[in-house]
Amino acid sequence: MPASDTPNWVGPLEGIRVLDLTRVLAGPAASLALADLGAEVIKIEPPATGDETRTFPPFRDGESHYYLSINRGKKSIVVDLKSDAGVALVRDLAAKCDVLIENYRPGVMDRLGLGYEALAAINPRLIYCSISGFGMTGPLRDRPSFDIVLQALSGALSVNGEPGGTPTKLGIPLGDLVGGINGPIGILAALHERNTTGRGRLIDVSLLDGMLGLLGYLAQLAFFTGEDPKPQGSQHPNLVPYGQFPAQDGAIIIACLTNSFWGRICRALGIPELTDDPRFDSLEKRRSNRSTVNEIISGITAQRSVGDLVELFTEYEVPHAPILGIREALAQPQAVNREMVVEVEHQSLGKVPIVNRSIKFPGDEQPAPTAPPVLGQHTEEILTDILELTPQEIEALRVSGTVA
Secondary structure (H helix, E strand, O other), rough: EOOOOOOOOOOOOOOOOEEEOOOHHHHHHHHHHHHEEEEEEEEEOOOOOOOOHHHHHOOEEOEEEEHHOOOOOEEEEEEEOHHHHHHHHHHHHHOOOEEEEEOOOOHHHOOOOHHHHHHHHOOOEEEEEEEEEEOOOOOOOOOOHHHHHHHHHHHOOOOOOOOOOOOOOOOOOOOOOOOOHHHHHEEEEEHHHHHOOOOOOOEEEHHHHHHHHOHHHHHHHHHHHHOOOOOHHHHHHOOEEEEEEEOOOOEEEEEOOOHOOOOOHHHHOOOHHHHHOOOOOOOHHHHHHHHHHHHHHHHHHOOOHHHHHHHHHHOOOEEEEEEHHHHHHOOOOHHHHHOOOEEEEEOEEEEEEOOOOOOOOOOOOOOOOOOOOOOOOHHHHHHHHOOOOOOOHHHHHHHOEEEE
C-alpha cells in the first residue's frame, strides 16, 4: 500500500469546484466520484457533529470507519446553516463554484434560501444536482428513504435471496450508491452542455428511478412473461450452469454464458460427452434441465478443493471465482497490482489504509488521494483562499458560531 506525499491529483476535472451539501451516503458518493476525477470538493458540515456518518461506529481514535470510506479527497468546512450568516456564507461560496450537490428532501434547500432558482440568480453557470429518494415529483417525493426502502420499492429486494425463502437485502447498499452513479453522469453531461450554452442547469436524481433503471433484463423478463422474476440465490434466471457450487472446503462460482463455455466446463470436469448431450446442448435445454445440470456439476465439484477447481477452471478458461471475504478481496494480487488499496496521511490517525480511485488514466501519474478530512479541517483555508476573508473576519465568524 504505497503512501503518497502528493496532496492532489490534477485530473480531468481540474479547475472544477464542487460545493457539497450532502451527507450520509447517496450524495457523498456522488461528490466522491467528482473528487476522484480531480474536482475540488468543498464539503459543508454542521457544527459539533458534522456529517451524520461521523457518529457511526465502530471508531478508531474517534474517527468513524463509515465517514472515512466515502470522503477521501474532499475538504471540510463547518458552517451553521441555521444562522442567516451561515446561509449567506454558503451563497457566497455557491457564487464561486461550478457544481452544487445536495441530498436533502425536496423543498428543504428552497426554505433555506439555497434552492436552484435563488442560486442560479447569482451564478447562472451553476450546475445544481439534487439527489433524493424519490425525486422532486410524484406522490412519494416527501417521504424519507433509506437504502433498504429503495431496494424494496424497486423490486430489487424481491429477487434477492434463496429460492422459496424470504427476500434478502443486498449486501452492498446499492439503493444509495446508485446516486453516486447517476448524479455524476448528469453533472458531467451538464458540464459539457455548459461549454456550449454558457449556463448551468438543475438536475433531479431520484434513487428509486435509479434502482428501477438497474432492473435491466429482469424488467424486460417481467414484460415478456407477465410474471415476477423469483429469487434465484446465486443462480441466474436464464443461464445454466451459473452460480455457487460446493467444494470440499467451501464453494466456487461458475458462470456459463454460451455453448462454448459449456463445452469447456464439461472438459474441465472430465465429462466431455455431455457437451453434445441432447439434454444440454443449448441454453434453453440446460435451463429446462437446471436441476439435473446442477446436480451433475455439484457431484463433481464437491469432491475437489476450491484451490484445485480454480487451477482446473483457469486451465480451461472457464469463468469462475472463489468466494473471497472483504479482506481477502482487497489483498488479492489483482487488487494489489491495480493499487486499489493505498495508505494516506490522516490528520488525526496518521497513516491509514483506504480504498483507492477505481478509474485509471494510463499515461498519467495518479498519486493517492488526500485522506478524508477531520471536521472543519479546511475552514480557514476555504474562507481565506476562496472568499478572501481577512483573519479578523474569520475570527468574528468563529466567535459567532457561524463557522468552526
